[in-house]
Amino acid sequence: MVSVVLLITLRRFFAALILFSSIRFIGKGWIETQIIAPIWLFPFDGFEWLPRPNIQATIGLFTGMIAGGILLLSDKMQRLGALLFLFCFTYIEVLDKSNYLNHYYFISVIAFLFVLIPAKSSHHKVPKLFLWSFKLIISIVYFYAGLAKLNADWMLHAQPLCLWLPQHSSLPLVGPLFQLKQTAYVFSWMGAAFDLLAPFALLSNRWRPFFYPVLVAFHVLTWLLFPIGVFPWVMIACTTVFFRDDWHHKFWRLWPWPSVHLPDADKSTSTPPDWGLGMKTVLVVFLLFQMLFPWRHLAHGGSLYWHEFGYRFGWRVMLMEKSGYTTYFVENSAGERQVFPIEKFLTPNQLKMVGAKPDLVVQTAHLIRKHWKDENNEDVKVRAEVWATLNGRRSQLMIDPFVDLTSLENDWSKRNYVLPLDSVIRPKQFWQLKDSLENAHR
């Protein structure tokens, strides 16, 4: 058994951050631009049946998030609050893949843990498993993010930092440094080392006091340089769960209100409740899943960044500068083809994502087919010519341009419609050869 104080701090920090994050989302006007305004959304696979909320329902969901966050802050109805938040937040997240963020997923995972795990001051002591669940998840986030950086693009070519850092060359004093290739290499290698070392340094009583300031500096730097949202603050706050009990006591004693002070576990005489095997089993299964699920991409050969099979939910953060330009062709039964004006149907962000993510290309094809059927009562095939660039490579064809994408589904099968990375055909060559290639294809 361990003292509950670590969990209480984590719960309060986490609740405060999700409140801030929800209000920030509203304040940025993203309800309109990401949920209401888009003509089409790209639900996660298996969630296509989910009703799309109108403006009232969306406001309801955000109210739910805020109410859930407030309950989670409280000592009484925190698990109910976590559940309410988890439901509303995840509902919004699964509506559109093109808004997927690793830190949104992280927030869902932590919220799920708080649904299972109580963190009440009256409990005084909780099983070690509870505390270690959070420590393990946070360790996975860092360590897997570090492992993901151990690839040729990141380590040998310092990509995508070679493209991202020079954007800051206008900064005073340090600006010129960002134009140097060497800076990108230093940042890449130090970033990888940081992520890989973070779990061990945070767990070590000896290294933690040295490492935590580095961690803060690292996250603040990423916040300054990249459009990464609240993620840095979430990690800075959540990693305090690695600190010792007395830090937590001291921290909350800094506040003038006695009600926020933490209970002293040692003076407790109450016997902790029995948590039951069922909940612990769910917890262990969930943690095993978290450890294994990010490796599903190993079932698929080729470049993970290119086909993106198993890319999401794997703590792959800031690894790619990838974007694409997609032309969709609808083909009628007579074999005649026409360009579909996709730019009229997607938001700029969706257009960018659809150009870069193969599963979204397939999803778009299905949407086009359905739209065409509704408008013209005609069944069409849909093909896509996608020119995409990855980490400084020249743009290349990403998707087999001759395959009818509506014949494909986003399932667990191999993405054979994704062409191998580092094919060398240039756009002009392709257009010259297109007809003969197509005949060969048939």
Next chain:
Amino acid sequence: MTFLNSEKRPTGSAMLPVGFFISTLCLVLVAAGCNPDSDAREVTFDRGPFLENTVQSVILPAYSDYSSQCQALRNASEQCTAGQIDEQDIVSLRGFLRLTYLSWQHAALFDFGPAADRVLYLTTNTYPTDTSEIVAEISNENWTPGLPATLNSIGLPAMDYLLNHASAGEIADLMNSEPARFAHFQRLIDFLAEESSAVLYAWEHDFKARFVSSTGTEEGSSIGMLLNAFNEVYEQGIRKQKLGLPNGIMTFSETPQPHLVEAPFSETWSVELMHEALIGCENLYFGDRMQGDSQQIGIDDYLKSLGDFEYGIGLHNEISGQLSTAKAAVLSMQDPLGQYVVENQSATYDVFAELQSLVVLWKVDMMSSLGVLITYQDNDND
């Protein structure tokens, strides 16, 4: 720094690791900067001077020239005596209209800020123009240009119709027998002249300073607005509208649509206008109006500053080469373009491929190298 006490270490050590981290970083960076082997071809690039130069050498000259051309056309029309217009007047007006049309190709690229506020792009050059609507509006005394309903019957395309739909002599006769027709032509040019000078004024007096001072890369930053507008106008306004729609490449039946070419009534300007539009793109890319590589800071310099890589100098070389190829391909077509797309459709498909290549190079490769955000949204996964 309370959390450090938990380790029972002196508080003073708190700053040690941070200091160590930062000084190591600085040392490594300084050492890297001094490395004599570092790429000697690296050019420095600063967005402030880039924006300054783009305004001074590209945007303001484009608007100022376009505004002067509008004014010159207006003056020329005012020189004509209503009721006594002769063939020579019409030939002269046509000459001025052609220059205005050519000049517009440069100004069209900056469809953001003051131009977007006044919907300059749509009010100046929405085509195909609706000729029956123009004829109907000739006698309408309460006609107000610039309303959404009038977009199909105003601007340069309407003037192309009024001056070019018949021989110069016949046009002169029409204008004399129907004075309202000439008056309507003057109303059209008055509107363009006023709009163009209003946009120029807004740039010179307010927007320029804001544009130059916003040096970030976020959405809504100057470089973001500039390049997003540029890509949009190039892809939709040049590649698609000037060639892709007329030659039929984008439709099921692939039937050429000769009436969709730009300035169809002139019969001799369409190819020249398309070529001029590419020169406008080239000026923006290179950062000056010299139509080529130069000392002035342009987008080319940003790419070159990234070094001798596929995404840097390599990309610049390909864009630069493709621009020349595309210009030559456009000039290989002949006016009247409407007739050409019918008789030489497959040749125009090849030209279209050259234009399309630039879309991929600019919209995908270049934007990726420049790292300009297209939307204001958090993004951590790529």
